[in-house]
Amino acid sequence: MDPRNRSQDVVRCELCEENVVQMHCDTCLVKLCKTCVGDHISSEECEDPKVVRFQSRKSVPVYPMCALHDNKRCEMHCQQCTVPICFICATSEKHAGHRFKNIVDIFDEKKREFEKKIKDLQENIRVKHAVQASKMEKRIADLEKEFTTLLDTVSKHGEELKRKIDQIVMEVQSEIESIRKNHVELLTATRTEVQQNLTEIDREVSSLQETLDSNDINKVFHFTPNKKIYKNLSDDPVLTMPVFSTKRIDFVQLREMFGTLSNIVTKPTAIAKVRLMETPVIVHRIATGYSQLYGVAFLDRIGIWATGDAQQIKLFDVNDKSIKKSIDTKLSGDQLISLTTQGHLLYAERDDKTIYIVKREQSEELISLQGWEVVGFCVTSADDLLVVMTSDDKRETRVVRYHGRVEKEIIQFESKRKPFYSVGPNQTLICENRNFDICVADRDACAVVVVSQDTKLRFRYKGNPPSLRLNEFRPKGITTDILCNILVSDMYNACVHVVDQSGKFLTFIDCPRVEPWGLCVGLDNYLYVADTASSDVIKILFLQ
Incomplete structure (x- = not known):
């Protein structure tokens, strides 16, 4: 059965209304049986009957009827008026001098x-x-x-x-x-x-x-x-x-x-509005007074902590660039800093065994390690503490999750006890992404190691494309943004790599004449870079 008629059991002739349809008049679109074909052709109701098999119906163009002349079909098309016309219309004054085209050609x-x-x-x-x-x-x-x-x-x-x-x-x-x-x-x-x-x-x-x-x-x-x-x-x-x-x-x-959920943008319209800028803009610099600047940590929408080659950790206003306060740590080496979800400052000296917390302007021990040394740490959205540590004999590196002072989890090996992280003399900075991935800037391995919340290896990013950079990729600082992108400072190539949460390279944020070390993205969605060359904190607009 013809698919155009599968909704009907039997199609009947429109003249006798009894016999099954076998033929079709493409001129007047009447369905016919073979018995009624002669009657239809001899009748005066159809001026130019064109009868075909029903299966071949509409193979002949059906000309439109002229709106001005009864029983006349439009076989031409006026190019100036852009309307179908019949032969009588074509000879009328209305279309005098106009160009006509065969309507079938237009069809x-x-x-x-x-x-x-x-x-x-x-x-x-x-x-x-x-x-x-x-x-x-x-x-x-x-x-x-x-x-x-x-x-x-x-x-x-x-x-x-x-x-x-x-x-x-x-x-x-x-x-x-x-x-x-x-x-x-x-x-x-x-x-x-x-x-x-x-x-x-x-x-x-x-x-x-x-x-x-x-x-x-x-x-x-x-x-x-x-x-x-x-x-x-x-x-x-x-x-x-x-x-x-x-x-x-x-x-x-x-x-x-x-526990709290991280502040992830969930509205599609809001996500669509936020994207990476093609050309990031340096807004201004904040002079810190250090001879060498190491790290930065964002406190709130106006305050940012900075640490360098001095015993004091300083808090600056990101807008007027003034210093608000300083904490005397009595530590002389490279200092690591982070902030709890309540805004308490945490700090430690690299390769030391103690992490301190500052409450009411007073420092107290939070965690003291035995047999291990701190090389990096960060606070998670659940207010856990992730600590990167190396063994005293320099043979092992691991990440340990603490809740308060209680050890909750050790992240150290892939399958078959293959270690996630290398062992070396450098800082191994860490951050948690908004999708709860654990991101480690493993400088000695020349890679960023990303492990999922259930401690499965997501990917290793080793710099991309390396041909565009002069020096080997040696990641230093690491942070994430509102889009779950991972930002990694590349000091020796004067840039920041931007990688999505699946490890795909997105872009470079070039920082000419800058040696980027520590990084953080503030609540204002600006990128703050610790420039160890000038000891300035650089505020960069990179999202729009």
Whole structure:
């Protein structure tokens, strides 16, 4: 059955309305059976009947009827008026001097245009849409996996928190049980003593009674009383019942303590508006006063910490470039800095064993290592601390996750105990991406090593394209931006590499006459670069 008629069981002749259609008049578009063909041709209703097999219908062009002359078909096209016309219209004064074209030629041209459009739609536009649809399907599937992983992470964190609460409950119950045992032991000892005294008293009464009943003068005269039982009764033990003082649990504080999601832009329109600039712009420089500048860490929208070759870590205003405060660390070597989610400054001396935290302008030890030395660290969005450390014998490098002072996780080996990180004398700076990847600038390996949250190797970036740079890629500082791009300072090539979260090279941010070391992207989405050559912090606009 013709697909154009598959919605009908049988197509009937439009004249007799009984027989099955076999023929078709392409002039007046009437469906006919063979019996009715002669009647249709001989009738005056169709001026120029063109009867074909029904399967071949519309193979002959159907000319439009003229709007001005009844029963006349338009076989020409006026080029000036751009309208179909019949023979009578062509000879009228309205179209005098106009150029005409066979309407079938126009018809064929239009059909060729449609064929081109169909070909373009099928071979180009539809293919691109199909590829994009497939890509979106994959992204949706990947997104579902990532969110499943994220939900599992939150669930596991909740289970861990429950275990810790259960542990706290058990510890408090154990303390209560210990106090209970002490109290019971004390009362039991007192009861035993009293019972012993009762036995002695009963024995003394019996002896006295026996002596009393005796007529033996000598026995009465020589009776010796038990002085011990005549003592005053000892006081009851004083017991203090423990009181469990509960603290009010504030839901908001508990929610913040549980963990926070990183501030990722989720609206497609917002993401679309933020992109890398083709030519980043240096906004201004902040003079730090150091002879050599090492690192930077962003505090808030106006404050940035900087550290260099002095014992003081300084806080600067990023707008008016003034110094706001300084912290005396009493450390003389290369200093590493980071900030907690509450804004507390953390610092350590490279190759030392202690990380300090500054609270109320006072420094105190946060973590002290045994057998390992600090070579880099950062604070995560969950306020965990990721510490890159090397062993004292310089044979191993690892990343350890701490929550407060408690060690939670060690990230050191791939499969078959192949180490993630190299061992060398240089800083190994670290940051967490907004997708929770752990990004390490492994300078001695000449690579950026990116490990997923579940400690699987994502990729190693070794500089791209190396042919465009003069010197070997030796990553120093590392940070990430709002798009989950990874930014890495390349001191010896005076630039910053920008790599997406999958390891694809995107662009260079060239920094002429600059030796970039530490990096950070602030809450204002500007890039701040520690220029060790000039000891200035350089503020760069790189997103738009």
